[in-house]
Amino acid sequence: MKLNALVNKYNSANLVLRIAISIVVGALLGVFLPSQKWISEFGVLFVGALKAVAPVLVFILIICSLANGKSRLDRRFVRVVALYLVGTLLASFVAVGSSIMFPQNLELNVSADVSTVPTDIYEILHNLLVNAVSNPFASISDANYIGILVWAAFMGFAIKKIASPVTFTVLQDVSNAVSMVVRWIINLAPLGIMGIMYTSVSTNGIGIFKTYGSLILVLVGTMLFVMLVVVPALVGLVLRHDPYPLVLKCLKSSAVTAFFTRSSAANIPVNMALCKRLGLDREFYSVSIPLGATINMSGAAITITVMALATVHTLGVPVTLTSTLIVCLLATIGACGTSGVAGGSLLLIPLACAPFGISTDIAMQVVAIGFIIGVIQDSMETALNSTTDAIFTATAEYAAWRKQGKPLPKELFHEHKAEEHESEDHETEEHDA
Template sequence: MFAKYRQVSLIVRILIGLAVGSLLAVLLPQATAIGLLGQLFVGALKGVAPVMVFFLIMSAVSGYQSGKENHFGSVIVMYLSATLLSAFAAVGASWLMPVRLVLPKAAKVAGGAPQSLAKVLEDLLTNAVANPLAAVVNADYLAILFWALMIGFALRLASKETRKVISELSGALTQVAQLIIEFAPFGIAGLIYTTIRETGFAGVAKYGQLVALLVGTMAFVYLVVYPAMVWAMTRQNPYPLTFWTLRVSGIPAFFTRSSAVNIPINLKACEALGLNKASYAVSIPLGGSANSGGAAITVSVMTLAACATLGIHVSFPLALILCVLTALAATGASGIAGGSLLIIPMAASLFGIDNDIAMQVVGIGFIIGVIQDSVETAVNSASDLLFTATAEYHDALKSGHPVDIKAAVAQAAGKPGHALRAAKAVQDA
């Protein structure tokens, strides 16, 4: 039965959960037990997220191999720069169009908001060195980040077998999180039931504003910011390559909602462009974690929406810290559907937002995830292909070799079968 349940697209299941939860809120407003599904879902995420983040970061750092000969300097710079610029764009959009959420427990933490930058920095430093076990138990994400980095660097001196165990534990925890997300339709039904029951449909309308802000920011980043980066690297018209990558990689990613699943599609697209296989065979999988501009936008917008709801003033220095922290955290976002939502509590903790409130924000993220996560994944995956191609063209031009990006795209577009067959293979799987 579970296998048949999973055969149905997660997007379809979430839509059904939204419809069922809304209908039950109208027909059975006194059946409060339905809301328990939402509490269980958020509670499960709250339980697994701190442990998963700890092992993901620790595994990534311990498995890093330094000193290897490679030619990925340009693509890595583009990945990291794009993620940081995306965070800046999200902060700017949130300032221009602030959105307030419906959080039943908001009043509980409004009085605990930090009052100055000095206080935030003091809390940042003192919380970062808290007991690592207590940090995982209490979901103190700043301390989790600090100790995961420290232990990860120390584990680089350990044996290969030890590092393999850490990597496998990280993979196992990711699978646990994915299993919990499989039951998201039930949790979302409970969450939307509780929201409509307590706030009415007016509260749900706020989600439409949030979705518009997220999607609008992601569209601006991919259609304006990223092309500007491509032009700066190549001094050629960036839009033929931008639109082609969006069509070939972004559309399949929109429906798979997983950067990891979309990797084979990007590899075939790189082949169609005639790129160097020795380069893209590494840079495309690397982009699944290192290039997370869409995730940075989601985390920044959701965090600032929580701050606006709680009455927390975000000054420019605080926003700058948020951008850097979000960019760093987004590079570790899991490649599974909804993975970026699990790092919202880490960014929220910067402003003294209670973990219970942060997980309510995560729950809202899953409610709007039908659109938000699909667009986010499309931005992340398509930009992996965009920046991989741009980096190679940049290095070729720098070495004095002529490159005509428009002609390369036209040639690749004349052979669309590569990417389409890859997309169909992933969907069939």
Template sequence: MYIDKNRGGKCMISKWNNLSLVFRIIIGLCAGVILGITVPHLSVISLLGTLFVGALKAIAPILVFFLVMSALCQAKQGKHTNMKSIVMLYLLGTFIAGAVAVLGSFLFPVELTLTVGAEGIAPPSGVWQVLQNLLMNVVANPVDALINANYIGILSWAIVFGLALKHSSEVTKTVIGNISDAVSQGVKWIIQCAPFGIMGLVFNTTVTTGIVSLLSYSKLIALLVGCMAFVALIVNPIIVFIGTRQNPYPLVLKCLNESGITAFFTRSSAANIPVNMKLCEDLGLDEDTYSVSIPLGATINMAGAAITISVLTLAAAHTLGINVDIPTAIILSVLSAVSACGASGVAGGSLLLVPLACSLFGIPAEIAMQVVGVGFIVGVIQDSCETALNSSTDVLYTAVAEFAQRRKDGKSVK
């Protein structure tokens, strides 16, 4: 009997595509671990991860630029949005996350073995330098901002061009909207390749670092993940309840499931924007609001980064036997929140801002950079959880602001 091999292959591809993305990613993760243990010499597999991350990094800046510009130039005049409430929630959530990390570090102090370094990386010398870098990034050359993935600069120029194009012709607005849709579709195609990219990344981690090596940092990882889980499952539900006066967990778990899991594996808030936009659409939110709040949240809503900065800084303080009083802890919470909001504008992200926070306790830069080195080691887990918290919260706070406004207006939040 003749068997059509092409038809069989198409059937397999169809079955694969019909599986949920999360399930396919889990398959890729397991395959990466197995291949890393059984055929560690097959380095070509790690190339899949490199290509996947490279593709995300390449398209994410363009995505943010066109999404924000398109949303602003097509926004309807006089239409009410909840952007003020959303921005306040972003800032409040980031500060609370830093405070949770400080409290967690007091309750479960962690000490580090500072034997690793992070050579070739220059941390900011002070708060003024961070603020100066942020201001310079705001006015950076727009082409240079796109090339170097300077999201603060990308966001600022997208706002300028978006507002400038508000009075342009409908044809111009349509073209910009079409480009925005095309870039979003490109990101969706890349994310569909996530299972193979994750397989390559996990394979490379298993071969080069090894799963066992992470066990020596298990207490630090547990504290970081525990603080992030506390914010996601305790703090955020309280905020949702205050805003909606309803059971918060259906909304919280939906955001974690449909946004957080994808962001955990892609490790990119910017690349997760299309996923968040689709989730906002499914929740029935106002497009004029979430088309701006989601890209904005990917830039300044950094609760996970605030946790990382606070936990690693206090771990260094505990290791050196430095006594941390309550006023200093409060200052650290504020500093970590401010630094986290600017993390995307500083090369190296949240880890590179750890030396800045360490300077609050007089910790030498040499030791602080060793702490950064530890951060890079646990970054496999820390960065994934941090991105999952940040990205899922973008949708959550956008939804809370709108549902709270509906409740005030006497409308249903369903």
């Protein structure tokens, strides 16, 4: 009975509060019990479970949505893709501004490990196309979301053409079962995040701030500016409403788990659960969220741009407007081809260094530095990437609601609507007078 009471108390507590407590507990355990490595297993199991269930969830949800769906993705899909790409491009421009205002010098004395990295845009696009038609079972196994999206779409449309009503019922039951498993895993997030926090503190400590503190501040500051200023401005421009209630709600629900898992792919189930709470169309977000985990990479664009320009400044290479614009475009296109896993953006730094004539050997030294600061950089990058997946998906959906005359969620937009009603009432009173 005591165990059941404890479990019920755990489940009834607010998830964000549980995660906040787990962060503190994990940090304290990392400081005072750094040799108890078994604690880190909670984090390993949590991230592993999310990464394992996410491809299956995406594959099943897309098939189910397209097979059962009566509506088309229509302009919502075009709008969310545009938001993903524009947001990533704007992030790269902001990163250029940050690099100019706060130029960084790197200590290029780490051993270089020249490995296979993309050499040009053609190779990145080629890899995307190859991934799109890779074996569907291999795509699920390797968490290749481009392949998952393509094959799930084919299967969904095919089933819609030929399947019987019984098939639709079975698909819906399987979808509900996978979603329930995801909810169980997310409910254990506090334990997983405690383990991840313990690993970070016990392994890295605060040593990275001594050598690369300034670089970390530029990266983190740029990402925060994009999240708190650029993204809300873009959302406000589309919705014509105060964007911060939506942005803050998504930050609260998505950013924390993305920060600690350091994987946009692993955070897909969290974002899908968030979209459901926001009242979005499952047919839409079951496609837009995994697509965002693949091509919506504002944080990656910032990392690529800042690290490349820091290399340029360190070597004293002259910077022109043309080369800067090329870097922004390379960072945007390259970021869209970044895998949604920890450290995925770092291997594209050599590509951004190429327009300045910087050799791959030197660029790979910068990649090595990126992995050193990755515990901070990659966590912030993933939080920005994954949270904006949910923000832009909601924005595209709510923009469609506005055109249809459908009211927006009161808990997110009631203040602005109240101001509109007050303004309308005031105009009516003046007219009557």
